[in-house]
Amino acid sequence: MQETGNHTQRMARGHNRRCAMQAAKIVRRYSGDNDLKTCLIDLLSDLQHFCVQNDIDFADALRIAADHFRCERYDEVRGEDQKR
Numbered sequence: 001m002q003e004t005g006n007h008t009q010r011m012a013r014g015h016n017r018r019c020a021m022q023a024a025k026i027v028r029r030y031s032g033d034n035d036l037k038t039c040l041i042d043l044l045s046d047l048q049h050f051c052v053q054n055d056i057d058f059a060d061a062l063r064i065a066a067d068h069f070r071c072e073r074y075d076e077v078r079g080e081d082q083k084r
Helices: 002-030 036-053 058-083
Strands: none
Touching (some): 002 036, 002 058, 036 058
């Protein structure tokens, strides 16, 4: 049982790390030489414009994304708790 938890945690941690790295590439390239927070804010603002143009509810998409994030973090943290 312990081995399964370790495996799940490693998979979750690897997945989350890959997601963060992919997002970092997008954010860094988005607004040039600005700091990361400014780039992220610009990207989020432009994504809201994208949503308006494509009839997508940005707040709903953000809520769903936050739910996905919580689930992914839960898998990672749950694996860490099982090691204790």
